Amino acid sequence: MSYRENPRPGGRSARVQVAVHQSVRDMLATMDRADITIPLIAQRANVTPSTIYRRWGGLQELLADVAASRLQPEGEPARIGSAREDLEAWVEQYADEMASGVGRQLLRDVLSVADGANAEKCCTYTRSQLAILIARAEKRGEPFPVEEELMDHVISPIIYRILFDRAPGPDHVRNLIAKVMPESVART
């Protein structure tokens, strides 16, 4: 009565997935999210609603799935200058993206589903971007915080504020970074 596993690479199943995701992205971009319904998505993607219900379960799950794929980073963090500068640039962009209306909504979508798989995915994406920055610093011999510190003391505060409070300003973001950089331990 319901069959959704991970689709085989090139089959019909995969095409449907792409069409449905695309349809959702289009709709998210052009209409009010409250007006998005599965029958509408299905129509635009040229599939029947029952296909979507069987594969995803419901609107929330579908939105979470789409959101997770949109939160996947598109490339490596830019190379600006020192490892620290790279980090600052990347984090600032990350914070801006997540704090934007769209970003916020993606975060909510990803979190609103009981199955934490999508949320974990997006944490993994972030870690892997940070890992790249850390590797660069190491290669160049620059002192740099470890991943855990960055996650706990830079990423977490940013996301927490975005989700529960007001988005952090650029100065605050820079401050968070300053605090975890190995040199600047001194601080009251």
Next chain:
Amino acid sequence: MSYRENPRPGGRSARVQVAVHQSVRDMLATMDRADITIPLIAQRANVTPSTIYRRWGGLQELLADVAASRLQPEGEPARIGSAREDLEAWVEQYADEMASGVGRQLLRDVLSVADGANAEKCCTYTRSQLAILIARAEKRGEPFPVEEELMDHVISPIIYRILFDRAPGPDHVRNLIAKVMPESVART
């Protein structure tokens, strides 16, 4: 076509609210959340579904509302010993509650709605508990972190991990606290 403002103190409106909230709590405690529907809640609360739809808008909003009220702290942080000990005890309990299945779900519910009012509420609750701890420390002349530091470097990492990753263990929580305590600035 829809009338939901903040209800007058003692009226019928307030009674309905209590009944509906109660009904939701009961159901959350006894059944699978996926089986909870507005018609069921309405039946148990002895109101009609349309009342709920008009007052809350939908299931997500109602769940978010109930979740926010359940996240409200019930009393002051316990007095254990030093300000730091009080903080440790409170944070540990907080982390445990939030990391539990129920807590996690409450967080998700509160976040899953576009209107951030409920999420902000729960951030405010946390701040006010911390403020109490800070005030105690000040009164006793014990050195203590400021609110912002606690929010950014203790609460945020805990909640981030709970939402996106694995729940932090008690040792990690203690570590986070150790880092923000004014004495223990020294650390690589």
Next chain:
DNA sequence: CGCACAAAAGCAAATAATTTGCCTTAGTGA
């Protein structure tokens, strides 16, 4: 005290979404 008013609830019909059983189609591998 009782009356008029307004806000919110009830009711029920109309609409829309979701679920499900059964059938068809398209990929897969022998």
Next chain:
DNA sequence: TCACTAAGGCAAATTATTTGCTTTTGTGCG
């Protein structure tokens, strides 16, 4: 090429949601 299987289509049945209209209930005023 053929049989097999997983996934999609279709349509009927079920549920949830919306909405117009009516009724109830608290509130404040005379």
